[in-house]
Amino acid sequence: MLIDDYLALAAQQKPISITPDWGQGHTTFGGLSAALVLRAIDTQVPDERILRSVLVNFSGALRTEQECHLSTEALSVGGSISQYSGRALQNDKTVCQLSACYGIERDSGLELRPEPPQLPDPEQGQRFGYLAGITPAFVQHIDFIYSSGGLPFSNSPHNHISGWMRFSEPPATFGNAHLVALIDAWPPTVIQKLKRPCPCATVTWSLELAYPLSLLEQPLDGSEWLYYDASIRMAHHGYAHTEAMIYHPDGHLLALSSQLIAVYDKKNSP
Numbered sequence: 187m188l189i190d191d192y193l194a195l196a197a198q199q200k201p202i203s204i205t206p207d208w209g210q211g212h213t214t215f216g217g218l219s220a221a222l223v224l225r226a227i228d229t230q231v232p233d234e235r236i237l238r239s240v241l242v243n244f245s246g247a248l249r250t251e252q253e254c255h256l257s258t259e260a261l262s263v264g265g266s267i268s269q270y271s272g273r274a275l276q277n278d279k280t281v282c283q284l285s286a287c288y289g290i291e292r293d294s295g296l297e298l299r300p301e302p303p304q305l306p307d308p309e310q311g312q313r314f315g316y317l318a319g320i321t322p323a324f325v326q327h328i329d330f331i332y333s334s335g336g337l338p339f340s341n342s343p344h345n346h347i348s349g350w351m352r353f354s355e356p357p358a359t360f361g362n363a364h365l366v367a368l369i370d371a372w373p374p375t376v377i378q379k380l381k382r383p384c385p386c387a388t389v390t391w392s393l394e395l396a397y398p399l400s401l402l403e404q405p406l407d408g409s410e411w412l413y414y415d416a417s418i419r420m421a422h423h424g425y426a427h428t429e430a431m432i433y434h435p436d437g438h439l440l441a442l443s444s445q446l447i448a449v450y451d452k453k454n455s456p
Contacts, residue, residue, distance in 0.1 A: 190357050196225040204250045208324045214248040215324035217370030219282040221363040223272040226256040227286050235288035236398045237362050242391040246281035302437030305413050306333045308350045328371045329354050336378035347375050348415040356408035374447045375416045376426035385450040394442045
């Protein structure tokens with residue numbers, strides 16, 4: 187199934203069973219988990235309320251080939267700002283919890299937009315594709331092009347990665363849930379510095395829509411590349427803190443992302 191098939195089920199809050207091709211081992215790709223919960227929330231929110239931020243807690247493993255259920259709740263609906271919560275549950279346990287903030291447009295005298303950077307040509311980067319038994323299964327649904335940084339577990343000296351991303355099979359329309367899934371598809375920035383494969387897991391993830399998709403003059407085409415630029419801010423005692431900026435293909439900033447990542451690179455780690 188393609189991501190649009192799953193998002194259609196999430197919009198109706200129907201039970202969902204994820205196929206292994208969207209997995210990381212026996213666990214569902216975290217970006218898809220978050221996208222499903224966000225899509226379920228989106229359907230409850232009036233169109234004039236624009237997604238501004240998302241906070242995700244990955245509190246358990248969403249297993250593939252097992253049914254999961256989605257639930258949503260309006261936490262507060264104010265004149266300008268609304269807060270919603272959603273969960274993915276499997277075997278009566280919460281495995282992904284998401285909080286989303288929506289805000290209407292308001293008149294303001296404050297206007298500050300960074301100058302768009304000069305982004306590299308996607309054709310000049312290094313393609314990173316699906317390799318059965320080596321990369322996670324979900325990678326077959328994403329196209330990656332590395333512009334800088336190192337590949338996972340390459341003992342890289344770099345503290346950053348950057349490159350282009352898009353779905354291998356373009357979605358019919360590109361929305362918030364697609365953006366969430368794409369951003370989380372990149373390997374954690376820190377694992378390029380490791381010498382050999384080891385478990386890593388995103389614990390919490392914060393995403394801010396610097397320029398919401400619904401405000402773009404032209405809707406994003408599902409086949410367009412988006413640019414990802416991430417850095418390691420700190421790593422110690424088995425945890426890493428990373429930040430990323432996500433750009434429209436014309437160079438304008440779309441989103442800001444930060445993650446807390448647990449790294450289990452020592453055999454005696456719990």
